[in-house]
Amino acid sequence: MEWTPEPRELADLELLLSGAFQPLTGFLGHDDVHAVHERGTLADGTPWPAPVTLHLPEDAGGEVTLLDPEGVPLATLTVTEHGPDGLAAGPVKGLGAPEHGPFARLHRTPAQVRDELGGRPALAVTMRGPLDDLDEVAATAKELGAVIVLLPLSYGEDGPGVVRAALRARDRLPAGTLVVPVPLAPRGEPEIDLELREHVASAYGAAEHLAGPEPVRIPGPPHRRGLVVFFTGLSGSGKSTIARGLRDALLELGTRTVTYLDGDVVRRLLSKGLSFSKEDRDLNIRRIGFVAAEAARHGGLAICAPIAPYAATRAEVREMVESVGADFLLVHVATPLEECERRDRKGLYAKARAGLIPEFTGISDPYEEPDDAELVVDTTHVSVEAAVERVLGTLRAGGWVR
Ligand SMILES: Nc1ncnc2c1ncn2[C@@H]1O[C@H](COP(=O)(O)OS(=O)(=O)O)[C@@H](OP(=O)(O)O)[C@H]1O
Numbered sequence: 001m002e003w004t005p006e007p008r009e010l011a012d013l014e015l016l017l018s019g020a021f022q023p024l025t026g027f028l029g030h031d032d033v034h035a036v037h038e039r040g041t042l043a044d045g046t047p048w049p050a051p052v053t054l055h056l057p058e059d060a061g062g063e064v065t066l067l068d069p070e071g072v073p074l075a076t077l078t079v080t081e082h083g084p085d086g087l088a089a090g091p092v093k094g095l096g097a098p099e100h101g102p103f104a105r106l107h108r109t110p111a112q113v114r115d116e117l118g119g120r121p122a123l124a125v126t127m128r129g130p131l132d133d134l135d136e137v138a139a140t141a142k143e144l145g146a147v148i149v150l151l152p153l154s155y156g157e158d159g160p161g162v163v164r165a166a167l168r169a170r171d172r173l174p175a176g177t178l179v180v181p182v183p184l185a186p187r188g189e190p191e192i193d194l195e196l197r198e199h200v201a202s203a204y205g206a207a208e209h210l211a212g213p214e215p216v217r218i219p220g221p222p223h224r225r226g227l228v229v230f231f232t233g234l235s236g237s238g239k240s241t242i243a244r245g246l247r248d249a250l251l252e253l254g255t256r257t258v259t260y261l262d263g264d265v266v267r268r269l270l271s272k273g274l275s276f277s278k279e280d281r282d283l284n285i286r287r288i289g290f291v292a293a294e295a296a297r298h299g300g301l302a303i304c305a306p307i308a309p310y311a312a313t314r315a316e317v318r319e320m321v322e323s324v325g326a327d328f329l330l331v332h333v334a335t336p337l338e339e340c341e342r343r344d345r346k347g348l349y350a351k352a353r354a355g356l357i358p359e360f361t362g363i364s365d366p367y368e369e370p371d372d373a374e375l376v377v378d379t380t381h382v383s384v385e386a387a388v389e390r391v392l393g394t395l396r397a398g399g400w401v402r
């Protein structure tokens with residue numbers, strides 16, 4: 001079978017294939033993960049600081065071809081173990097796919113770098129942001145008589161920026177300084193992260209390792225940050241009416257760019273042909289989330305108003321949006337079913353009751369009430385203007401709109 005791992009898993013795969021995670025040659029199984037957690041070693045006692053794991057779907061086994069998000073086969077995994085938690089272990093073998101992505105031309109395997117060093121001692125500096133003390137790096141290298149190898153840890157959105165910082169630093173360090181991006185995803189705990197960086201540095205031939213300072217992250221002010229306002233609620237609850245009112249109010253203010261993902265337009269274009277089965281609804285919501293996150297990635301404000309009946313799928317969209325550095329605001333339009341049905345603007349509830357529309361949300365299909373909404377609006381006794389004003393008030397209070 002074929003499988004596309006998550007971005008973090010793909011980053012680990014690249015390090016397994018390049019040899020940067022030596023002595024590992026594949027994803028870890030239960031016993032190794034357990035030993036790593038308990039003792040900071042693999043099950044056989046080899047020091048190793050962090051779990052390197054992969055989740056596969058239940059039915060996976062045997063040989064699995066691992067693909068990148070664009071479908072390019074990267075490696076084969078021979079599954080030797082597949083636990084009930086989905087964790088799959090086994091050795092990986094690269095398929096020689098050409099690397100792409102920003103600064104791919106700078107990537108080199110540890111063996112290539114060790115070759116280039118030709119036995120000279122190396123001082124590796126792993127970086128997640130700009131280096132604040134280049135003099136110290138230069139002095140340490142001089143003391144050791146070592147070549148400086150800058151290893152920008154290029155995983156994630158900030159990756160290209162870290163590589164640029166390394167290239168700038170190289171220009172101010174002694175001639176011969178190397179820059180080799182390494183897509184090492186950060187681990188949750190700083191000490192584990194540091195230990196893993198040590199391992200990677202020594203794989204690249206370093207006699208000594210310096211860890212660059214953690215980047216200082218100053219998030220932009222909320223009115224410049226991307227934002228997705230995501231309305232959820234039953235059909236007829238008032239999502240589209242409030243969403244349109246919000247869009248118009250924002251356009252009148254003129255302080256933010258607005259992308260409005262109208263539910264009907266989505267179903268006519270982006271999600272044309274999808275049904276109202278759980279699977280298709282989930283796909284519809286993921287598509288909406290994907291487009292909204294792209295709009296928010298560069299500081300835009302996106303408004304979406306689908307029913308989005310499933311909590312897990314809404315959570316996925318929240319995650320997608322937050323992973324691009326934007327904010328996510330869930331607005332539950334909590335108008336009760338009786339009121340939606342009384343309004344029955346499109347006559348759909350009557351048809352659903354008569355059994356003419358199967359799987360109709362609230363009648364013959366589930367709606368999972370959110371327990372994580374930033375704002376809840378029941379429109380039963382509220383005017384449209386007042387409902388819009390409540391959302392706008394939340395945006396003003398959070399500083400997203402000025
Ligand atoms: N079976 C069934 N269940 C619910 N809704 C149905 C169904 N069939 C058609 N419709 C019409 O489709 C609109 C909901 O589409 P969404 O894309 O928002 O739904 S979902 O989020 O994918 O669940 C919804 O529009 P709104 O009234 O604007 O919510 C309905 O008019």
Ligand SMILES: Nc1ncnc2c1ncn2[C@@H]1O[C@H](COP(=O)(O)OP(=O)(O)O)[C@@H](O)[C@H]1O
Binds near residue numbers: 387
């Ligand atoms: N406070 C309110 N906010 C939003 N809609 C309201 C409100 N009060 C009454 N309505 C009416 O409820 C209906 C909601 O329909 P719509 O916005 O299409 O809902 P949905 O998009 O959730 O299916 C509209 O006819 C609208 O005029």
